[in-house]
Amino acid sequence: MLSKQTGPKYPTREEVDFVVVGSGAAGGIMAKELSTAGFSVVVLEQGPRMDPSKFGHDEYGDDEANGIAMTGEHDPQSFKDSEYSSPYRRNSLFYLRTVGGTSVHFTANFWRFHPIDFNERSVLGPMSGTGFADWPITYDELEPYYTKVDWEVGVSGAPGGNSPPRSRPFPMPPLPVKSSGVLFEKACKSLGWSVRPAPMAICSEPYDGRPGCIHCGFCMGWGCEVSAKSTSLATMIPKAEATGRCEIRALCTASRIETDDTGRCKEVVYFDSEGVQQAQLTKAVVVCGNGGETPRLLLMSDSNLFPNGLANSSDKVGRYLMGNGQVHAYGYYEHPLNEFKSVQVTRISQQFYKSDPKRGFYGGGGMDARFQMGPLSFGLGRGLPPGSPKWGREFKKLTGEYFNHVIDVNGHTTNIPMARNRVELDPQLKDRYGRPAMMVTIDDHPDDLKAKQWFLERTIEIVEASGAKRIWSRTPTPSRGRAHLLGTCRMGNNPNESVVDRYNRAHDVPNLFLADGSSLVSSGRGQPTMTIEAIAFRAADHITQFAKRGEI
Amino acid sequence: MQPKDPSRRAFFRSSGSILSGTWLAYQLPAILALSELACKAQLESAPLKALNNVEAFELEAIAAQIFPSDETPGAREAGIIHFIDQAILNVMEKSDEELLRQGVVDLQTSVGDMYPTVGRFSALSNERQIEYLRSIENTSFFNLMRTLTLTGMFVHPKYGGNRDKIGWKHLGFDDKHTWQPPFGYYDEQYLKEGGDAK
Numbered sequence: 001m002l003s004k005q006t007g008p009k010y011p012t013r014e015e016v017d018f019v020v021v022g023s024g025a026a027g028g029i030m031a032k033e034l035s036t037a038g039f040s041v042v043v044l045e046q047g048p049r050m051d052p053s054k055f056g057h058d059e060y061g062d063d064e065a066n067g068i069a070m071t072g073e074h075d076p077q078s079f080k081d082s083e084y085s086s087p088y089r090r091n092s093l094f095y096l097r098t099v100g101g102t103s104v105h106f107t108a109n110f111w112r113f114h115p116i117d118f119n120e121r122s123v124l125g126p127m128s129g130t131g132f133a134d135w136p137i138t139y140d141e142l143e144p145y146y147t148k149v150d151w152e153v154g155v156s157g158a159p160g161g162n163s164p165p166r167s168r169p170f171p172m173p174p175l176p177v178k179s180s181g182v183l184f185e186k187a188c189k190s191l192g193w194s195v196r197p198a199p200m201a202i203c204s205e206p207y208d209g210r211p212g213c214i215h216c217g218f219c220m221g222w223g224c225e226v227s228a229k230s231t232s233l234a235t236m237i238p239k240a241e242a243t244g245r246c247e248i249r250a251l252c253t254a255s256r257i258e259t260d261d262t263g264r265c266k267e268v269v270y271f272d273s274e275g276v277q278q279a280q281l282t283k284a285v286v287v288c289g290n291g292g293e294t295p296r297l298l299l300m301s302d303s304n305l306f307p308n309g310l311a312n313s314s315d316k317v318g319r320y321l322m323g324n325g326q327v328h329a330y331g332y333y334e335h336p337l338n339e340f341k342s343v344q345v346t347r348i349s350q351q352f353y354k355s356d357p358k359r360g361f362y363g364g365g366g367m368d369a370r371f372q373m374g375p376l377s378f379g380l381g382r383g384l385p386p387g388s389p390k391w392g393r394e395f396k397k398l399t400g401e402y403f404n405h406v407i408d409v410n411g412h413t414t415n416i417p418m419a420r421n422r423v424e425l426d427p428q429l430k431d432r433y434g435r436p437a438m439m440v441t442i443d444d445h446p447d448d449l450k451a452k453q454w455f456l457e458r459t460i461e462i463v464e465a466s467g468a469k470r471i472w473s474r475t476p477t478p479s480r481g482r483a484h485l486l487g488t489c490r491m492g493n494n495p496n497e498s499v500v501d502r503y504n505r506a507h508d509v510p511n512l513f514l515a516d517g518s519s520l521v522s523s524g525r526g527q528p529t530m531t532i533e534a535i536a537f538r539a540a541d542h543i544t545q546f547a548k549r550g551e552i
Numbered sequence: 553m554q555p556k557d558p559s560r561r562a563f564f565r566s567s568g569s570i571l572s573g574t575w576l577a578y579q580l581p582a583i584l585a586l587s588e589l590a591c592k593a594q595l596e597s598a599p600l601k602a603l604n605n606v607e608a609f610e611l612e613a614i615a616a617q618i619f620p621s622d623e624t625p626g627a628r629e630a631g632i633i634h635f636i637d638q639a640i641l642n643v644m645e646k647s648d649e650e651l652l653r654q655g656v657v658d659l660q661t662s663v664g665d666m667y668p669t670v671g672r673f674s675a676l677s678n679e680r681q682i683e684y685l686r687s688i689e690n691t692s693f694f695n696l697m698r699t700l701t702l703t704g705m706f707v708h709p710k711y712g713g714n715r716d717k718i719g720w721k722h723l724g725f726d727d728k729h730t731w732q733p734p735f736g737y738y739d740e741q742y743l744k745e746g747g748d749a750k
Contacts, residue, residue, distance in 0.1 A: 057727065176739070177742065178735050179737060182739050183738055214730045215731040215735070335737035336736055340726075341736075375725040390698065392617060393622060400722050404725075
């Protein structure tokens with residue numbers, strides 16, 4: 001399953017132009033952009049490098065990706081459900097540890113944020129007791145970089161609905177609609193709600209040297225063995241290495257960024273694949289971990305000059321941890337849907353994207369239709385309506401009837417930034433290298449649960465309007481885990497209120513840049529990867545200009 | 553024989569609650585090695601190595617109630633008992649192994665008390681087996697048996713269990729991995745009605 005890196009090899013004791021920490025959605029782009037611009041780049045990736053051609057379709061056997069992602073044995077976390085409670089050992093932040101990062105197994109929903117996501121505080125006014133804030137950049141400033149993601153990473157889709165403005169068409173048409181998409185589209189139309197083909201980072205036809213989707217059905221949680229899914233591993237990493245200037249160092253776990261007497265980064269300390277401590281000298285550092293690992297690394301890099309952690313004079317590093325709410329309404333249909341085939345999502349609705357004060361709470365969202373269970377997880381009984389038998393003749397009968405006849409209409413919702421929701425270093429718990437574990441607090445604002453409940457009611461309306469023979473849903477509960485890791489090193493103009501400036505440069509450290517989910521000021525309405533990648537492209541553009549002008 | 557390793561053992565501890573949501577397969581890799589061994593055992597018709605005959609009869613009878621054979625094949629035909637045997641040998645925590653073995657002992661004691669002339673669960677009538685399992689369905693012993701049985705039903709057949717794709721055929725899952733539209737009934741109708749294929 002492992003494959004070899006093909007780029008150059010830089011000596012650790014010779015200064016490179018950039019060390020990029022992380023090789024995922026953001027890190028892959030950063031590596032490709034900086035090396036293409038002519039800089040020498042070393043990428044430190046804590047996970048192994050996998051060979052895409054070896055990814056398969058077997059629900060557990062080929063799921064090494066998830067094993068690497070989720071195994072808490074060697075990298076434990078602790079969890080608090082409020083700022084006042086005691087932490088206990090529990091992993092609540094989920095991400096993939098491999099070259100290509102979580103993009104390797106993502107579902108590939110590639111929604112752009114809308115203009116409102118960037119200035120919502122100005123539009124709606126302040127929300128007391130929260131970190132609700134405008135971004136320092138607008139949708140218009142990010143739009144060219146969304147377009148860059150469309151064309152350089154590879155996104156299929158079609159405009160329509162109330163989709164955000166775009167300067168260029170999608171490079172590929174949408175993927176073929178599935179039965180879930182047809183039922184969803186007809187229901188939305190009958191309700192008078194907007195609906196459009198799902199924008200997906202999956203090739204609907206051959207594109208940029210990669211084949212079109214073979215509709216195997218194994219996207220969410222699996223690697224794509226034909227590389228039709230536009231992961232960093234399939235798109236950016238090979239291009240970065242092809243420059244001859246980028247070295248991807250797999251199985252190298254960053255543990256500390258060292259600074260010199262003037263407070264500038266000088267090297268990144270890491271544990272190599274043998275567990276031996278190394279340090280790569282560098283002119284500048286770009287951290288593209290994720291909303292969990294990036295603040296962790298800064299907090300681990302405390303020193304006399306930076307007693308609260310690197311770049312943390314604002315005390316905002318690790319705070320405002322956000323994800324997205326997700327709710328589920330299910331429908332059972334008369335005829336076979338065969339949802340195990342092809343990509344997870346083919347239609348979405350953003351009818352209720354904006355928050356409406358008349359509802360009495362803050363919150364907006366988007367919806368889609370999918371089915372996301374393999375035979376094993378379904379067979380263990382998780383796909384049946386509540387109250388179904390759990391074994392025996394009737395259980396057997398229901399599993400046979402339901403597997404190919406069920407859709408799951410999802411609502412994806414906002415998550416209000418709260419200072420209390422954060423990533424800290426656990427004072428006791430350590431990982432295998434002795435690095436402090438992440439201590440995570442998740443305690444949502446009450447409006448987040450109200451938004452989930454409101455969107456659950458809308459998803460139920462869709463299932464009702466779609467002609468389902470039987471309808472059921474899951475009661476929304478407060479979030480206790482995150483797969484979207486956002487907000488923990490937020491971007492802003494005020495150094496007292498944010499960690500990085502509008503160009504993703506740390507306010508406190510001139511040669512340190514942070515560009516990943518941690519930069520986001522608001523959560524969007526689900527599917528943040530497109531925005532993470534646009535931010536990475538934009539940051540890379542500015543970093544390149546700064547470097548060429550000698551301003552780093 | 554591979555040594556028991558903690559990350560694999562964790563599968564059975566937590567599989568009931570973990571197989572859901574985005575982190576669908578948290579522990580699934582744990583079962584890979586187990587399944588390969590089960591496959592070998594099945595193909596070679598190897599005798600059971602961890603379970604004695606009494607345990608095998610009793611546990612297989614329970615598995616056959618969890619996923620019965622009726623008009624279509626069930627746990628018996630899928631080779632579940634080999635899967636369980638290999639689980640005990642290779643990946644199961646000692647405490648779970650003891651739970652299984654003690655479960656059989658307890659089963660025989662209580663069945664013996666209730667039906668002295670029969671003595672064995674597997675020799676009870678179908679109705680009495682079901683009635684008895686209902687009375688223990690909230691025990692950790694039964695839950696472990698349920699997880700083992702259903703996992704063995706729906707794993708990839710190349711690894712053991714799910715013999716002849718019995719479990720997948722039952723669901724209507726087809727492991728042909730390249731498809732073309734139309735995929736299901738409603739998108740096929742949609743195309744016929746002149747909807748945009750995209």
